[in-house]
Amino acid sequence: MLQIIKIEWLKVKNYRTFWVFIILSLLSVLAPNFIIHDIFVKRIPKDAQKLLGASVYDFPLVWQTVASIGSYTSGIFGLLLITLVTNEFTYKTHRQNIIDGWERRDFVLSKLFWVVSLALVAFLTSLIAVLIFGGIYGNTPFSFENCHYLFYYLLQIIVMLLLALLLAMLVKRTGLAIILFVGYVMFLEQLLVFIAKRYLGNLGGLFPLQAGDELLPFPVLEKVEKLADPNYKGPYDNEVYLAVLIIYIVLIVWGVFRKMLRSDL
């Protein structure tokens, strides 16, 4: 595996697009927090804030805030992954890697390495965001309470990256894969969720990205729902959504291996 990681590093080390994407991705985790702070802390009158209780950047709420915001912008990591994978098909280097002496499974492992790496980059950047924004904007001392939200975020981004990987492996062309991915993340899944919730009820919340969103409600919206109904609870326990996310991970990894191991390259 170390050899595979070294080879992947050689592929991106001098690839400018990769580094531009990485910088944008890091900014996409950090920057929205300035805007959210501006809207929900600075612009809301002090009296109204009291109604909402603790600031969204106070510990322990900041864990949930940063994770929830991150889940909206994490798609950019998916775009980077699609670019890395479809590049191989465009340049036919996926064939050359096998010809030169990789097993087909090594190629899949090399891309799964990026899924894990990018998810960890997103996770660690979010952790830094929690420390920065909780430290600067928050008025409460540091606490690990609620830190599980960041792990939910990690799980959601892994599912999202795996979806991007599967799409890139199936479509192979960069432009089309990116359009389909952006379409799916931005509105297609929302549409499917809307239709499914209408006809199938709560099952509609179990789509891959929606399941993650259900685990990461934005604190203020959750509070508003609880203000309306103090006993408000999501349709399913968190364990259900977690289990569904893990099932998606297993299914997509299986699908990617099956596609790569069986088809002509």
Added chain:
Amino acid sequence: MSTILSLQNISKRYGAVQALSGVSFDIPTNCVFGILGPNGSGKTTLLGIVTDVLKADTGSFTLMDESPSALQRRKIGTLLETPNFYHYLSGYRNLQIVANIKQQSEADIPRVLELAGLTARQHSAFKTYSLGMKQRLAIAAALLGDPQVLILDEPANGLDPVGIAEVRNLIRQLAHSGKTIIMASHLLDEVEKVCTHVAILRKGQLLGSGPVNVVVARDNFIEIGSADNRALAQLIQQHPAFVQLLPAGDGLLQVTFKDAMDPATLNSWCAQQGVWLSHLQMSRKSLETAFLELTNN
């Protein structure tokens, strides 16, 4: 190790097109093995299956007497169809990736770049290379780690006449140094000059395989002429080793004999029969003619 590659009953279909049907042959060690066939005959499909980028529908093969795996592919230098490299990386960095996949030392990169004549441009991005330079980089990649076996699919593609001659010389040098070279080509001239063995494919079917002169029978023939070719034609058919007589153009006769014929003996025999030859030349059917005869029948 007696055979480098042994194919057993390999078949492959793309939709309605039967790209390969039941192809079986062996490639012995230390030979230059040409896989010949017109465009679309299944050469690249066959090499694609051997290098695991394509999956055969039926059949199996062994590489170096073992079931095929990445381990064997690392020991083979392969250039398949087009040069496939990362466009945004330099030639040198692309070879670094190949060296690491092959688990060979990066220290060999300068040697192969020099062999391919790319030392001066090694740090330029691959996308800035000409077609010929791209092909040279692919040859350099195939030579990394000095493999004992090379698979070259149309190695002269995109090269200018000087480049073609250089590649031909390189293949000869490699063959002399004891390497096994498997080369697919539709350029018969190229194959005729370097191959010791051939397999001939047409529409996915194997027409024959083995040493070049066995597969493509190319009898020696002699071109003769005299003042009276009609008399000469009648006479030559009475020669004890006579097989076939064809007009050769320019008023000459093309005669095939059963055994190798010594021109001096033939000249003397004709003179004894009272016919004096004004033209006598040993000739050999070109591989191209023999190949066309074989693939058209």
